[in-house]
Amino acid sequence: MNVFKQTKPLMSLPDAERWANDAQVWQAFKQGNREAFEFLYQQNIQHLIQYGSKITSDRSLIQDCIQDLFVELWDSRENASQVASAKHYLLKSLRYKLIRYLQYTPTETLEETKFVTDYENGESQLLQQETVRSQGHLLAAALKLLPKRQQEAIHLRYFEELSNEEVAQVMGVNYQSACKFIYTGLKTLRHTLQLISLLPPVWSIYQFFKIL
Amino acid sequence: MLRDFSSYEIEDFAFDETFQHWVLEPDSPHREFWEKYIASHPQQTDKLLAARALVVELKNNPASATDNDLAPVIWRNIQARIIPVRRIGWQPWGRWQVAASVSLLLLLGAGLWWQFNQSTTNPSLVLSKFSTNERLLEEVNRTENTIRIHLHDGTVVSLAKDSRLTYPRTFDGRQRVVYLSGEAFFEVTKNPDQPFLVYANETVTKVLGTSFRIKAYANAPKVVVAVRTGRVSVFARNDFESSPATTQPNGVVLTPNQQAVFSRQEAQLQKTLVEQPVLLATPAEQPSFNFDNTPIGAVFAVLEKAYGVDIVYDETLFASRTLTVSLEDESLYEKLDVICKTVGVSYQIIDTQVIIERKNNGNP
Numbered sequence: 368m369n370v371f372k373q374t375k376p377l378m379s380l381p382d383a384e385r386w387a388n389d390a391q392v393w394q395a396f397k398q399g400n401r402e403a404f405e406f407l408y409q410q411n412i413q414h415l416i417q418y419g420s421k422i423t424s425d426r427s428l429i430q431d432c433i434q435d436l437f438v439e440l441w442d443s444r445e446n447a448s449q450v451a452s453a454k455h456y457l458l459k460s461l462r463y464k465l466i467r468y469l470q471y472t473p474t475e476t477l478e479e480t481k482f483v484t485d486y487e488n489g490e491s492q493l494l495q496q497e498t499v500r501s502q503g504h505l506l507a508a509a510l511k512l513l514p515k516r517q518q519e520a521i522h523l524r525y526f527e528e529l530s531n532e533e534v535a536q537v538m539g540v541n542y543q544s545a546c547k548f549i550y551t552g553l554k555t556l557r558h559t560l561q562l563i564s565l566l567p568p569v570w571s572i573y574q575f576f577k578i579l
Numbered sequence: 580m581l582r583d584f585s586s587y588e589i590e591d592f593a594f595d596e597t598f599q600h601w602v603l604e605p606d607s608p609h610r611e612f613w614e615k616y617i618a619s620h621p622q623q624t625d626k627l628l629a630a631r632a633l634v635v636e637l638k639n640n641p642a643s644a645t646d647n648d649l650a651p652v653i654w655r656n657i658q659a660r661i662i663p664v665r666r667i668g669w670q671p672w673g674r675w676q677v678a679a680s681v682s683l684l685l686l687l688g689a690g691l692w693w694q695f696n697q698s699t700t701n702p703s704l705v706l707s708k709f710s711t712n713e714r715l716l717e718e719v720n721r722t723e724n725t726i727r728i729h730l731h732d733g734t735v736v737s738l739a740k741d742s743r744l745t746y747p748r749t750f751d752g753r754q755r756v757v758y759l760s761g762e763a764f765f766e767v768t769k770n771p772d773q774p775f776l777v778y779a780n781e782t783v784t785k786v787l788g789t790s791f792r793i794k795a796y797a798n799a800p801k802v803v804v805a806v807r808t809g810r811v812s813v814f815a816r817n818d819f820e821s822s823p824a825t826t827q828p829n830g831v832v833l834t835p836n837q838q839a840v841f842s843r844q845e846a847q848l849q850k851t852l853v854e855q856p857v858l859l860a861t862p863a864e865q866p867s868f869n870f871d872n873t874p875i876g877a878v879f880a881v882l883e884k885a886y887g888v889d890i891v892y893d894e895t896l897f898a899s900r901t902l903t904v905s906l907e908d909e910s911l912y913e914k915l916d917v918i919c920k921t922v923g924v925s926y927q928i929i930d931t932q933v934i935i936e937r938k939n940n941g942n943p
Contacts, residue, residue: 408657412650430653437657506636525637528603530596546594553590556633 389453397444404441411457414527418458421519422465432464455529459537509559517552524549585620592630602634719743720761730757733768734775742796762794764807779804782841782848783819785812791833805838805853813839815846835859835887836911837931850931856886856911868906868914875922878902879935886911892935896924 386392386403392410395403412433419429436457440447450456510518516538523534535545592598597609617624720726720738728736731749738744742761750756755775767775769788777784779795782802789809795802804813814830822828831839831848836856840849858865866885870878875897879890888911904921906914915926915933925938 405654408654409650412653416649426649430649430656433653434656434660437653438660441657441661506633507640510640521637525599525634526640528599528638550590550594553593553633554588557589557629 389451390449393447393450393453397447399444404437404444407453407457408437411454414454415457415461417526418519418522419461419465421522422462422515423469428465428468432461432468436460436464454527455533455537458523458527459539462537462539505560506556509556512559513552513555517548517555520545520548521552521556584616585623587623587626589626589630589633592627593633598630599634602631603638715745715747717743717745730755732770732773732775735766737764737766739763759793759795760797762792762796764790764792766790778816780841781816781843781846782839783814783816785814785830786810800843802841802843803838804833804841806833806835807857808835808859810834813841813848815841815848817846837887852888852928852931852933856888858885859887860885870902870904870906872901872903874899874901875918878918882911882914889932890935891932892924896935896937897922 386395386406392403392406396407415433415436416429419432420426423429440460510521513521520534520538523529523537524531529537531546531549532542534549535542538545538548540548597607598613601607601609601613613627617627620627718726718728718738720740720742723740725737725739728738728744728746730736730746732755734755736744736757739762742759742763744763745758747756750773753773755770755773757775757777759777759779765775765777765786767786767788767790771787775786775788777793779793780797780802782795782804784791784793784804786809789811790807791809791811792805792807793803794805804811811833812830813833814828818828818830831850833839833850836853836859838851838853840851841847842849860866866881868881868885870881876894879892882888883890900922902918902921904917906917909917919926919935923938924935926933926935928934
């Protein structure tokens, strides 16, 4: 699936219309056009913050890495190669920076420490979370129980709407691994959420599976 | 698609890329397929709708809500770091540069403290001239171009990129002392009463008034001091600092077109010719390189004088031969090539001397 999705910049940029597509923005940026650079920033910053938060909960680290990413991008703009998708390139670069940093800090690892194999255990953990109030929060809580890499892959696939192939590229893993992260994550979500749906007090799960 | 859709679970639907596309895009080309699927697999309807809800929820996940506070903060910080500040050679400092500078200052401070204390027992140490109440300035060239720094005594330093010069605001002591890390060309104002010293890695270069280039990058294996004009003394820093004040330490004396190469691993100084010797005289007083039946010995004498190099040869090689050739803008080595080819000899550079020898003895 390769859908070109127009993302609205958060700040109004009248110049945005000047560039018809990613390639043109990128070209203008490479030539030192600061408006193109800002456009790239505004167009992608929310994606980067959200994606970063799937990799680490350390907001100041995410902030530092995004700053470094854009400063380095600007400094080396003349040597930057043409990219197919600026967003994918930025997501991948941010991931690389975060991972490289996290590898040196033992407090937060990317190992699958939170892997939930025991669904009952997952369910009780879920119920302990105060956020289990509305259907949206229920899903958010269930997602948080997934191993980081599954959360990350599911975020890329369903929020960013990347294809399996693109998820693999951004995460720097092979196609099979990316599919496995996504599929296993979905399966765990289904189990966790379904189990809860059987519990009488949690009315919200009915809403969740309600016919649209 | 060869999969058996009839037994699809919720996660199988959700995982399917065409399914996701159909859910999120009203005009999806996959719409027909999935509508047909519902019609032909009514028992799957619940699962399919659950999968649909899951995909929609994941797309609208509140945990992925936009963060309107952080974005402007990050942008301001990026702006601050990429707008060049109008101060030559400097760019706004990131935290690494700040950290590096702090540690450099600490090191420098420790070094000064050490030198200051040492100087009470060993007055020969030049660094005592960097007394603690003297303000030190530091210039780091982070631009792509060479920048020129004018020192208080009129000396001009052309600092290459990625290089650092540390120097006092005024030269008050018996000596003028600066520190270099990286590469710079010095045009030192003449002052025989106050020698000019450049500390660069493990070397010290001492001059009275002259121009020369030093290459002393922190991570390079060699330090190179190349002289353009005047006389320059180069010492290994250890020898320089450990020699008593009354005696001259061991070092090499360089004249124009000579360079000293200090091998940091072996801590040895070696004297050679520079890669591109230049003419010593000003253009107005340039010697003529038009030779007409000139004796070979006289030709070499002109070159020796013009470039300040020694040319060593056995006169019996040429006997009474003469040379007629017109030379101009060629480099010293190109000129030597032409002359040697014409005469039928070869040359090689050993240390600072050009050795003329018979051809075809070993390498052509």
